[in-house]
Amino acid sequence: MQSTLSGIPLFQLYGENQAWPGTDLLHCESIPARSRLHHWEIKPHQHAELFQLLYVQRGQAEVEIEGVRSAIGEAAIQVVPPLTVHGFRFSADIQGHVLTFGTALVAALEQRLGAPLGVLAKAACYPLGKDRLRLRSLVDTLQQEYQGNAPGRAALLEALVTALMVWISRCQQRGQAPRNRDERDRQLLGQYLRLVEAHYREHLSVEDFAARLKIPSLQLNQLCRALCGQSALQVVHQRLLLEAQRNLAYTRMSIGQLSDSLGFSDPTYFARFFKRLSGQTAKGYRRSVQPG
Known part of the structure; x- marks a missing residue:
């Protein structure tokens, strides 16, 4: 908390x-x-x-x-x-x-x-x-x-x-009510989340995402911080982390294979990314969620 x-x-x-x-x-x-x-x-x-x-x-x-x-x-x-x-x-x-x-x-x-x-x-x-x-x-x-x-x-x-x-x-x-600024912002956030869902493995920059939404990257970051409590880049990173955790928990994919599937340039970079965001190594996480 x-x-x-x-x-x-x-x-x-x-x-x-x-x-x-x-x-x-x-x-x-x-x-x-x-x-x-x-x-x-x-x-x-x-x-x-x-x-x-x-x-x-x-x-x-x-x-x-x-x-x-x-x-x-x-x-x-x-x-x-x-x-x-x-x-x-x-x-x-x-x-x-x-x-x-x-x-x-x-x-x-x-x-x-x-x-x-x-x-x-x-x-x-x-x-x-x-x-x-x-x-x-x-x-x-x-x-x-x-x-x-x-x-x-x-x-x-x-x-x-x-x-x-x-x-x-x-x-x-x-009982549809007239749209206001708050609702438009949330719909814009929804568009960003759908883009993240479709492209998070590609490691696009925040500027790339903002260009696809036709808004400045500063506005995208402000929107994400206001409605998600995270920067636009953190939203992408959390999605990558979630997918990594799910694969570690439910598949026998090696760390190298998982790194490739998530678009990382090499397993070492993925290992550092995972530990920085989750606080534990990928192997340690797998041991904690897979019995036996």
């Missing part, structure tokens, strides 16, 4: 100090699993580059977004964008889940859908209404799949999250 200049806690994931849990692009847990440890209250905080969906199945929730409080008394999904100051207070009978995901998954979803996920640009609450049983089944399936390790797990998780995003996007479109 670290603090912002305003004194608002800046958490990686609910105040935990460790890095993103595992190599998944998604984190899913029940509301009671976390909130009962904090007496059913999560105090106001923010996440630098994490999107969250609060799915309330039943029970009562008080949501505080940027100092404004509102109550959720029916099945609903609350969207919380990165850097949004938010806190929750729950009734003891609360049931539901919190889905957390980073920019890499958002970029992958936008690539799959062929459009920016504008629904993630603004904090909003979407009552499930007549779709509550269908959405409950979807989220329950997602949670079960997340906890398991069956073949095709990653593909099914992405498909389930895509279905959830489509549902939320349709809800937003039914």
Whole structure:
């Protein structure tokens, strides 16, 4: 954990100090699993580059977004964008889940859908209404799949999250609000994330990315720092690191092969890059995540 200049806690994931849990692009847990440890209250905080969906199945929730409080008394999904100051207070009978995901998954979803996920640009609450049983089944399936390790797990998780995003996007479109500067900035960030997803192995410069977006590199860096808490180059590096970690965890690829696949000029440079960003060697990381 670290603090912002305003004194608002800046958490990686609910105040935990460790890095993103595992190599998944998604984190899913029940509301009671976390909130009962904090007496059913999560105090106001923010996440630098994490999107969250609060799915309330039943029970009562008080949501505080940027100092404004509102109550959720029916099945609903609350969207919380990165850097949004938010806190929750729950009734003891609360049931539901919190889905957390980073920019890499958002970029992958936008690539799959062929459009920016504008629904993630603004904090909003979407009552499930007549779709509550269908959405409950979807989220329950997602949670079960997340906890398991069956073949095709990653593909099914992405498909389930895509279905959830489509549902939320349709809800937003039914009550579309006029676009503002903030939404345009987030859509521009979405375009950058899709470019990173398509070209991170090519080690393009920030200037190259900015030219493709037709904006100055300074503006791209300011945008990334404001909405992701990282520079534009750090966003690319984190994507490279994530892919390296996933391959170290799930494949038998040698360090040299992995270095080549990620576009590094030589394995020594890759080894230094990995240790600088992760704090441990690639071989050490592999030993820590691969049993036996």
